[in-house]
Amino acid sequence: MSSITSLNKKISNCKKCPRLAVYIRDVAKNKVRRFKDEKYYGKPLSGFGDINARLLIIGLAPAAHGGNRTGRMFTGDSSGDWLAKVMHKHGFASIPTSQSRDDGLTLKNAYITAAVRCAPPQNKPTKDEMNTCFQYLEKEKEILTKVTTILCLGKIGYEAACKLFEVKPEKFGHNKLFKYDHIQILTSYHPSKQNTQTGRLTWSQWSSVFAKAKRLVK
Ligand code: SF4
Numbered sequence: 001m002s003s004i005t006s007l008n009k010k011i012s013n014c015k016k017c018p019r020l021a022v023y024i025r026d027v028a029k030n031k032v033r034r035f036k037d038e039k040y041y042g043k044p045l046s047g048f049g050d051i052n053a054r055l056l057i058i059g060l061a062p063a064a065h066g067g068n069r070t071g072r073m074f075t076g077d078s079s080g081d082w083l084a085k086v087m088h089k090h091g092f093a094s095i096p097t098s099q100s101r102d103d104g105l106t107l108k109n110a111y112i113t114a115a116v117r118c119a120p121p122q123n124k125p126t127k128d129e130m131n132t133c134f135q136y137l138e139k140e141k142e143i144l145t146k147v148t149t150i151l152c153l154g155k156i157g158y159e160a161a162c163k164l165f166e167v168k169p170e171k172f173g174h175n176k177l178f179k180y181d182h183i184q185i186l187t188s189y190h191p192s193k194q195n196t197q198t199g200r201l202t203w204s205q206w207s208s209v210f211a212k213a214k215r216l217v218k
Pocket residue numbers: 011014015016017018020021044045116117118129132133
């Protein structure tokens with residue numbers, strides 16, 4: 001079994017955070033009305049994409065009715081729609097949508113992961129949960145040896161990236177680039193509905209970040 005397959009298997013069986021293990025199972029059992037006929041995945045999510053990628057994208061955590069339902073990060077919700085569309089536009093994704101695990105989406109030169117692998121209540125993992133889940137990010141870093149650039153979606157993803165590459169976090173903001181000898185870290189607001197529907201993150205700001213990421217990993 002390849003190292004990424006074995007890591008992903010370990011992640012999907014993880015129950016190290018009791019609160020989250022119960023929560024994702026409960027969400028999967030007590031579905032929202034709009035997805036009442038669907039079978040929820042309801043397990044921790046591994047990352048996905050091109051394991052030879054130079055770009056590593058780090059988000060916060062799966063969404064309760066997005067990734068936790070479909071079984072793939074950034075899939076089946078509006079954040080996933082924004083991400084797939086922009087990645088397709090800039091040549092990182094094979095299709096402009098991300099609807100289900102078997103929709104045929106493949107990534108080129110990019111790998112998507114998150115600071116926390118279980119959907120947390122109110123999208124807020126605790127410090128302990130983030131610290132516990134950090135080991136999986138470390139394992140991915142060991143496996144994804146070609147990564148030169150991290151794109152962090154949101155402050156929690158940024159802090160996880162700084163911890164992973166042992167650099168001091170700077171003030172978080174949209175479209176900031178921090179260059180170090182061993183890594184470059186690019187930041188973006190998260191494409192959550194709270195940001196995209198309020199105008200805090202516009203399509204043009206979002207697309208600019210990926211245009212920059214594209215130049216950085218050429
Ligand atoms: S958040 Fe991470 S460490 Fe905690 S149970 Fe889920 S996969 Fe395991």
